[in-house]
Amino acid sequence: MSKTEAKILVVDDDIDVLNTARMYLKQQFTLVQIENDPEQIPDHLEREAFDVVLLDMNFKKGDNEGEEGLKWLNRILTIDPNAIVILITAYGEFDLAVKAVKSGATDFLPKPWKNEKLFGTIQSALQLRQSKLEVDRLKSTQKTLSSEIDQKFENFIGESLPIQKVFSLIEKVGPTEANVLVLGENGTGKELAARALHRQSERKGKVFINVDLGSISENLFESELFGHVRGAFTDAKEDKPGRFELASGGTLFLDEIGNLSLPLQAKLLTVLQQRKVSRVGSGKEISVDIRLICATNMPLYEMVKEGTFRQDLLYRINTVELRMPALAERTEDIDLLVQHFMQLYGKKYQKPKMRIDQNTIAKLKKYHWPGNIRELQHAIERAIILADDHKLTADDFVLQPNRSNKRLEEDILDLSEMEKRLILKALDKNNGNVTRAAKDLGIDRLALYRRLQKYGL
Numbered sequence: 001m002s003k004t005e006a007k008i009l010v011v012d013d014d015i016d017v018l019n020t021a022r023m024y025l026k027q028q029f030t031l032v033q034i035e036n037d038p039e040q041i042p043d044h045l046e047r048e049a050f051d052v053v054l055l056d057m058n059f060k061k062g063d064n065e066g067e068e069g070l071k072w073l074n075r076i077l078t079i080d081p082n083a084i085v086i087l088i089t090a091y092g093e094f095d096l097a098v099k100a101v102k103s104g105a106t107d108f109l110p111k112p113w114k115n116e117k118l119f120g121t122i123q124s125a126l127q128l129r130q131s132k133l134e135v136d137r138l139k140s141t142q143k144t145l146s147s148e149i150d151q152k153f154e155n156f157i158g159e160s161l162p163i164q165k166v167f168s169l170i171e172k173v174g175p176t177e178a179n180v181l182v183l184g185e186n187g188t189g190k191e192l193a194a195r196a197l198h199r200q201s202e203r204k205g206k207v208f209i210n211v212d213l214g215s216i217s218e219n220l221f222e223s224e225l226f227g228h229v230r231g232a233f234t235d236a237k238e239d240k241p242g243r244f245e246l247a248s249g250g251t252l253f254l255d256e257i258g259n260l261s262l263p264l265q266a267k268l269l270t271v272l273q274q275r276k277v278s279r280v281g282s283g284k285e286i287s288v289d290i291r292l293i294c295a296t297n298m299p300l301y302e303m304v305k306e307g308t309f310r311q312d313l314l315y316r317i318n319t320v321e322l323r324m325p326a327l328a329e330r331t332e333d334i335d336l337l338v339q340h341f342m343q344l345y346g347k348k349y350q351k352p353k354m355r356i357d358q359n360t361i362a363k364l365k366k367y368h369w370p371g372n373i374r375e376l377q378h379a380i381e382r383a384i385i386l387a388d389d390h391k392l393t394a395d396d397f398v399l400q401p402n403r404s405n406k407r408l409e410e411d412i413l414d415l416s417e418m419e420k421r422l423i424l425k426a427l428d429k430n431n432g433n434v435t436r437a438a439k440d441l442g443i444d445r446l447a448l449y450r451r452l453q454k455y456g457l
């Protein structure tokens with residue numbers, strides 16, 4: 001029979017008990033050590049990571065108060081808070097056993113024991129040890145991951161007035177528990193702002209869970225957000241917590257909230273009102289403690305008027321609103337952003353000495369940046385990859401012509417290109433007014449917004 005992989009320490013002042021225990025346990029577990037002097041416990045723990053410690057309660061002759069055992073129990077737990085200690089009690093010492101479990105012992109075993117009982121008690125204790133170690137491992141992984149993610153979002157660049165206003169609002173609102181709605185075009189830094197709000201809050205040491213509502217299919221919505229229990233549907237092979245549960249204690253960032261259908265908006269609203277979720281397939285309610293941040297590039301107020309976004313949901317999520325300025329509204333930040341991304345990608349592609357001249361910066365400042373900072377970031381990355389020497393020039397940036405330069409050609413054969421150009425033309429004609437442009441195009445405003453998103457306009 002193969003042995004269970006585990007390290008066991010047995011501490012008792014009775015040599016006979018120790019020898020009997022060792023003889024039996026050595027057949028079952030890979031490492032068994034015995035000790036009759038409790039003073040040696042710290043040394044043992046220093047040398048070896050024991051999975052289970054079996055500890056006698058009464059060391060001095062005639063002492064059956066168990067005080068000595070409790071003292072050593074505390075000492076072991078101070079050295080290793082995850083230690084699994086099973087206390088050996090004399091038969092009938094139930095009060096003492098209860099006291100020991102309250103003080104942190106995992107279990108107790110009355111003397112004299114039967115070998116099967118000893119084996120069973122150690123096996124259950126080992127499972128607990130595994131779970132404790134797993135929780136520890138997950139906690140430290142989560143810590144490392146969130147600090148890495150946070151680092152990526154630390155560089156929130158900008159000196160222009162519009163972005164300074166954003167920074168000061170983040171400083172004011174971040175430490176509160178207020179629900180924040182971040183509005184702005186694609187690529188303006190909405191997620192960056194959400195993470196900055198989280199970092200300013202009391203919850204900064206806890207998780208930041210990001211949910212892209214635009215990418216969750218209608219039928220997976222509940223399971224993704226609220227979780228499910230095993231067997232709730234064909235693919236539910238095991239219990240799974242949803243994002244609300246995972247975010248509990250921390251911040252939940254619901255991105256693209258404007259893309260939710262009306263039935264899903266209703267489900268979301270109920271959970272936000274009650275702050276309780278039930279996993280799909282379970283009637284049990286689980287309380288969730290979240291700070292809520294939502295973001296969208298959709299015109300929620302217009303959508304409320306049109307009846308495509310629930311007003312009560314809007315009021316629930318927009319306690320404070322944060323509008324991210326488009327890059328075209330803060331071209332004075334382009335210099336700084338370019339330097340920042342050049343440094344980032346210079347390092348990544350081992351071209352740390354890259355330079356850029358003022359003419360090229362001037363060209364970048366004139367451009368309208370429909371994809372905002374993300375587009376600028378990609379443009380720099382591409383330019384650095386393609387650059388032949390250490391200098392970025394205007395030719396390294398292939399930018400789409402500005403809207404005003406667009407002309408509809410007669411011979412465009414690509415349908416989506418045609419659609420895109422028509423949209424730009426309609427917007428141009430109406431000075432960017434989406435309602436009037438949609439009317440000219442013969443589609444409703446939402447349909448136009450969807451297309452603007454699709455083409456990154």
Ligand SMILES: Nc1ncnc2c1ncn2[C@@H]1O[C@H](COP(=O)(O)OP(=O)(O)OP(=O)(O)O)[C@@H](O)[C@H]1O
Pocket residue numbers: 153155156157158184185186187188189190191192193255297340373374377
């Ligand atoms: N002020 C800024 N300083 C530095 N980098 C920025 C800044 N704003 C945005 N970025 C970068 O631009 C990219 C897009 O930002 P982010 O994802 O936060 O935008 P978004 O508005 O959430 O986009 P989307 O609407 O497409 O989800 C990210 O790589 C981000 O790091």
